[in-house]
Amino acid sequence: MQDVGRIAAQEGLTDADVERARADTPGCAKVMHFNNAGASLMPRQVLDASVGHLRLEADMGGYEAAAHAAERIESVYDSAARLLGCDRDEIALLDNATRAWDMAFYGIPFRPGDRVLTSRAEYASNFIAYLQVAERTGARIEVVPDDEHGRLSVEALRSLMDERVRLVSMTHVPTNGGLVNPAVEVGKVAREAGALYLLDACQSVGQLTVDVREIGCDMLSTTGRKYVRGPRGTGLLYVRREVLDRLAPPTLDLRAATWTAADRYELRQDARRFETWEADYAARLGLGAAIDHALGWGLPRIEARVTRLAEALRGQLAEIPGVTVRDRGVRRCGITTFTLDGVPAEQLKSALAARGINVSVSRRDSTRLDMDGRGLDEVVRASVHYYNTEEEVAALVRTVRKCGSGTAGLGGRAPGPTFSPTP
The missing domain is CATH 3.90.1150.10 (Aspartate Aminotransferase, domain 1)
Structure with a gap:
């Protein structure tokens, strides 16, 4: 109903x-x-932003165009933070939602016996990642039953929580239906138990009001191409500042870290530790325009x-x-x-x-x-x-x-x- x-x-x-x-x-x-x-x-505003930057790259060169548009590129972080209800240093820009979700999930240092609780309506890419990590680490994947309405049962989730639950991972809106899972209620259960909470919001951001503070998730991934109305090849990752050091990015480059000595490096102190140096700035500017367009409505x-x-x-x-x-x-x-x-x-x-x-x-x-x-x-x-x-x-x-x-x-x-x- x-x-x-x-x-x-x-x-x-x-x-x-x-x-x-x-x-x-x-x-x-x-x-x-x-x-x-x-x-x-x-919308045409997205086309104008993306195509305009591609023309700039053609006219002056890719590096030079990025430097010329640096202020507008930085503003995409501000727009994304307003969209999700967080701070700009908690945002990473990725080239798709799967990459964003993977950087968060594979960044969790799972150990044998750790439990991952998830929903029955999980998307294939997520569940394949669960199975791979379980094979590699000895973590256990457990599916929380649905309630009578087809949503993840918050009651059942609460009954399954214990100190071994490392992660609660859920899809907000499944790919195969209009159901909206109870993200806020799940967040309360995860916080009470001290478990990490990863929300796949690929199908909800842009059509629903999504506020990460209200939801209480530690990490959230989403895409630009769906309801946000941005270009393909764009994604967002939110990582709550307080859990940043509990995660180890699965890959690093000179965007994510600084090479401080011959045998040492230092990670960035914000969510951009999950990014890579090379990026499609035309697509990112299109994403920023799409977010601003949505916020305007x-x-x-x-x-x-x-x-x-x-x-x-x-x-x-x-x-x-x-x-x-x-x-x-x-x-x-x-x-x-x-x-x-x-x-x-x-x-x-x-x-x-x-x-x-x-x-x-x-x-x-x-x-x-x-x-x-x-x-x-x-x-x-x-x-x-x-x-x-x-x-x-x-x-x-x-x-x-x-x-x-x-x-x-x-x-x-x-x-x-x-x-x-x-x-």
């Missing part, structure tokens, strides 16, 4: 705001984009708009014979997942694409524990953003309805991956 009371208290974007947002977004004139949980359409207003639009989409899809909406949770966000009886997800995606409507498909191997537990091989994922319109939602729903009735020109099964039984 959606937490409508909290959402209703927020003032969303007006029709005029949405019109202005669409005017700022060149892609809105070309497609109906419901793949914002994959990569959002960038106001995250509470974005969240209200996105949440209402997604609830409208779920309600309309649920009225179509043969459609099952697969989202769970008490609080739900801008991601809607569903299946249509008799129509493979990839085939439905292709039918929508033929009508200029972008969606994506989440498959079993991206969130294996959750999908196996619900008996799902794949779901169609339609993720809204504030620049989407009610008319676009209606167009998506009409096409799905036609696909269900066999009037959308669907042929046989579209080619795609096959799924093998779980071992």
Whole structure:
């Protein structure tokens, strides 16, 4: 059941705001984009920032362009800190969210017998890293059961805590559904037990208000390309100042540390110890522009708009014979997942694409524990953003309805991956 009371208290974007947002977004004139949980359409301000710097590099050289833009590059840290509710020295800029998450997770010095508690809806990349570290170090990976709404059970988490729990690691918004995990409540449990808390916020930052102080996480990773609306190849890592020296960056270079003598080095005293010297400054400036753009609208207003639009989409899809909406949770966000009886997800995606409507498909191997537990091989994922319109939602729903009735020109099964039984 959606937490409508909290959402209703927020003032969303007006029709005029949405019109202005669409005017700022060149892609809105070309497609109906419901793949914002994959990569959002960038506003022109982001394009201008990134392309402008690339031109500067072409005109004067890469090093010289970076020096020329040094003040604007530094300001990206300030923007990211405002976005997440932290200080600028707690921010590292990375080239993607996976790199950001890896630098935090692999920086924890695990020992045999250490316990890592995580959720059933963890993303494949994270769980593969858990398994690798368990093999290397003798740490144990334990999955916390869901509650009756499909969220990580805070009660179960509390019952599992002891002095051996080194890390609580959770995905805020899973890749395969609109559920929002209880990040604040999990933070309270982790703090009480003295365990580190790593939050994968790849799918939540930019569509929800995310405040690391309120959440109480020690580390948070996110991307620029999804709801923040930045370029691909950008990511953010937050590391709480007080835990910085409890982590050992898995790789170092002259950005992360200073070579102080022939046999010694000193780590940086801020989160940039997790960065590397070489960087795509055009992309980073685009990321900064995207963050400033989001902050200009106001995250509470974005969240209200996105949440209402997604609830409208779920309600309309649920009225179509043969459609099952697969989202769970008490609080739900801008991601809607569903299946249509008799129509493979990839085939439905292709039918929508033929009508200029972008969606994506989440498959079993991206969130294996959750999908196996619900008996799902794949779901169609339609993720809204504030620049989407009610008319676009209606167009998506009409096409799905036609696909269900066999009037959308669907042929046989579209080619795609096959799924093998779980071992």
